Amino acid sequence: MTAFVALLARNRLALAGGVVLVCVVLLALAVPVLPLADPDVTNTAQRFQPPLSPGALLGTDHLGRDLLSRLLWGTRLSLAVGFAAAIAAATIGAAIGIVAGFYGGRTDNIIMRGVDMLMAFPYILLALAIVAALGPGLFNALIAVAAVNVPFFARNIRGITVGIAHKEFVDAARLAGLSNRRIILSEILPNVIPVIVIAMSTTIGWMILETAGLSFLGLGSQPPQADLGSMLGEARSALITNPHTSIVPGVMILIIVMSINLLGDGVRDALDPRLKSGALSRPMAATRVDRAQTPPPPSGAGLLEVAALETQFHVRNRVYRAVGGVDLHVRKGECLGIIGESGSGKSVTALSIMGLVASPPGVITGGAAYYDGHDLIGAPYGRLRDIRGRSVSYIFQDPLSTLHPLYRVGDQLIEAIRAHRPIGRAAGRAKAVELLRAVRIPNPEKRITDFPHEMSGGMRQRVGIAMALANDPDVIIADEPTTALDVTVQAQVLTILDDLRRSRGLAIIFITHDFGVVAQLCDRVGVMYAGRIVEEGLTSDILRAPRHPYTARLMACVPELGAGKRRLEAIPGLPPVVDNLPQGCAFADRCQQVQAACRRAGIPLERHGTHAVRCLYPVPQSQEATP
Amino acid sequence: MTGYILKRLLSAVPVLIGITVIVFLIMALIPGDPATAILGSYATPENVAKLNRDLGLDKPLVQQYFIWLGNMLQGDFGTSFALNRPVLDEVLERFGATLVLAGTAFVLCAVLGVAAGVVSAANQYGLADKAITFAVLLGISIPSFFLGMMMILLFAVNLRWFPVSGMWPIYGARSLSVLLTHLAMPAFALAVVATGVVARLSRSAMLEVLRQDFIRTARAKGVSERGVIWRHALKAAMVAIIPVLGIQAGFVLSGAVYIEMVFQWPGVGRMLVDAILKRDILLVQGGVVLVAACYVLFNIAVDVAQSLLDPRIKT
Ligand code: SF4
Secondary structure: HHHHHHHHHHHHHHHHHHHHHHHHHHHHHHHOOOOOOOOOOOOOHHHHOOEEEEEOOOOOOOOOHHHHHHHHHHHHHHHHHHHHHHHHHHHHHHHHHHHHHOOOOOHHHHHHHHHHHHHHHHHHHHHHHHHHHHOHHHHHHHHHHHHHHHHHHHHHHHHHHHHHHHHHHHHHHHOOOHHHHHHHHHHHHHHHHHHHHHHHHHHHHHHHHHHHHHHHHHOOOOOOOHHHHHHHHHHHHOOOOHHHHHHHHHHHHHHHHHHHHHHHHHHHHHHOOOHHHHOOOOOOOOOOEEEOOOOOOOOOOOOOEEEEEEEEEEEEEEEEEEEEEEEEEOOOOOOOEEEEEOOOOHHHHHHHHHOOOOOOOOEEEEEEEEEEEOOOOOOOHHHHHHOOOOOOOEOOOOHHHHHHOOOOOOHHHHHHHHHOOOOOHHHHHHHHHHHHHOOOOOOOHHOOOOOHHOHHHHHHHHHHHHHHOOOOOEEEEOOOOOOOOHHHHHHHHHHHHHHHHHOOOOOOEEOOHHHHHHHOOOEEEEEEEEEEEEEEEEEOOOHOOOHHHHHHHHHOOEEEEOOOOOOOOOOOOOOOOOOOOOOOOOOOOEEEEEEEEHOOOOOOOOOOOOOOEEEOOOOOOOOOOOO | HHHHHHHHHHHHHHHHHHHHHHHHHHHHOOOOHHHHHHHHHHHHHHHHHHHHHOOOOOOOOHHHHHHHHHHHOOOOEEEEOOOOEHHHHHHHHHHHHEEEEEEEEHHHHHHHHHHHHHHHHHOOHHHHHHHHHHHHHHHHOOOOOHHHHHHHHHHHOOOOOOOOOOOOOOOOOHHHHHHHHHHHEEEEHHHHHHHHHHHHHHHHHHHHHHHHHHHHHHHEEEEEEEHHHHHHHHHHHHHHHHHHHHHHHHHHHHHHEEEEEEOOOOOOOHHHHHHHHOOOHHHHHHHHHHHHHHHHHHHHHHHHHHHHHHOOOOO
């Protein structure tokens, strides 16, 4: 609750709205004791006095009545009616919603049918119909406005109630023999009240507007009594000659409704968990780069080379160091595997290369990614876009969420080409068919008109691969492309990738958590843990004799290479949280070989020939490996 | 697709029936002797007797309803006693003017609202976003009738850009350009609130979509940022925006009543208000039923548009 108030207070606009609203409400409450002229005393000799006249601060209306006094009394009335309508609508709507949601079944069905019917009306029309039946008058207008808002509350509250009605504590209360009424009052109601309050805060502005509207039409408050709407309605005939009589009540409605809306928005934002987590911020076209140091120059070791890459996530005032200095490279025709548990930073590394880490919250804080000797990370967006999909392309994990759901796969393939060079309709289609054939999709001419949801998982992933191939790239970065697939389809997809690599000389970076896949496809492999490479070398060497205790444990978890469940969860303990990395070896807490020295300082990646290990006490070479 | 449209039309039948039931029940709320109340101050004893006979007010409620419904299905909505002409004729004549006004306002709110929401989301927390957010807040907080009055004051009286009110000049030719000058202010005033609501929803729908994986895919393909926003993100966001457009259509259709009063627009809304004040109940009934039915049909069009956009909807 205090956190909520603090959050609300931080939202200055909401605070301003709240202050204005409180002032208006206090003023309205104080009206009877303020030294105001009688709002209903007419004085035709003094009609249409302009504002700031002696004795009439805001002037007078067409009957010579004091506008300031009428304004304040009218405000009082409008607020009272608006709040009363909101409370009535919320109470009745919530009652209906709770009954429907709690009892379910046929009760629910009948009630919600009725609610849907009411919602089928354009709702001002419904209010008019009700006023037509009851006759004009402020109280009838109140009933009408409350009534048309009941369905909105009923539907919202029913949804919440259905969720609660099946919770354990409600079942427990039922087993304890409590009556339905007791359960509703003691278990359900306390849980839905916050929702009711939020729904009220977002609708009360509307209700004030609507009652003012009905009064404006002459269907609400009747003379001489006046709320803000009827003041405006009466002033309309003198709009051109004496506009101040219209402006005064109109501006007051605006002030009231606007302050309520500001406050309501603030309440809603303060309660929205997505805003807190930053899940509603728009990711930039390319990851933000904020490098403190100039990155090391390219070594020329490969076509694509990552040097000292550091990527962080800045969420509020916490910093998650997802990638903490990664070096790797891949040559033409080579496949480099990167393996690690989820959260090890392997995907973030891959996405950082082309600036595809969502930003905010992602920031690349150091290092470089050299493609053909040129740094991509500092590159201007135009150049980055030119390379994306043309020279370096990606294959993502879940093709159902990574393909656009509303475009045909053929069109998505053609677009991948069009992003880099113009191509006509027929040529584009032919090329799309050819791409689908290259990834061995049967009947490609028919399949290009499919939508992604019409394909199987394996077919979709082939489309993903075809899309990556659209512009004959030099490098493909595959981020767990087979994880969502079953084993046989997985094997087919891997074969396709392997063939492409051999026939086209592709360089592939293959991210996975599966040693079986690595064994099948990769020439070299890097093992990542807590944002760093902990071991790197030829696949055959590492598979035969892992040196890092983490790698060894990973492999021990694999019952048999290439078969069965090969998930990595079987290591006791959890990887360290990357906003709170230990000083020394990040694996120390889970390592069986740990010594005091391991925790003292950062551990360098030691390289011997083709094999590099980040460990003070590496696993000794196994017997059959040592000569 | 035709099958889907037919299916939706069929499913609208119970809704339409429901609407007539609700209108009938509301009218049954009328206190006192219904015939006298319906006929109001224009009632003559013969009229009261005729109405009692026509509506079968001596019969049970259910039977009354079916008599009323049967008459309506034959195009007999009764006679307006204040105007002394058939309700249907009057309503249809007025409805055209309302459709012109509300239709224009709807197009305005859809185009401007979606565009504003997209621009706002694309520049989140930037200057354009802040300006739009503020304009939207103002738009949804200002009563449309007050806005209309201020527009008359500024654009018609002071600047003389547009005529003060009405749909056609009293004298002179009726051409499209004349209509447009008369339409500009009321359509805009009517569209403002709906535009604000659409812009708000579009912004949040876009922000949600921009986080999705397929947007990252588009970027990885090298699609330009403009293509990512307007082709990829907007198309997906429309799935969430279209239903709100449907709701806003109902809002402009019925909110037109305020604007018709302010701008003296000869539409159904103004007719309803007059009828309510004169207690011309049959005219109110007929007007409400016809407008509501029209809105139900429009919502079917919305559903069809949605199914054309989203192939995952089973048609
Ligand atoms: S450095 Fe120490 S704690 Fe870390 S992996 Fe090696 S032996 Fe284990």
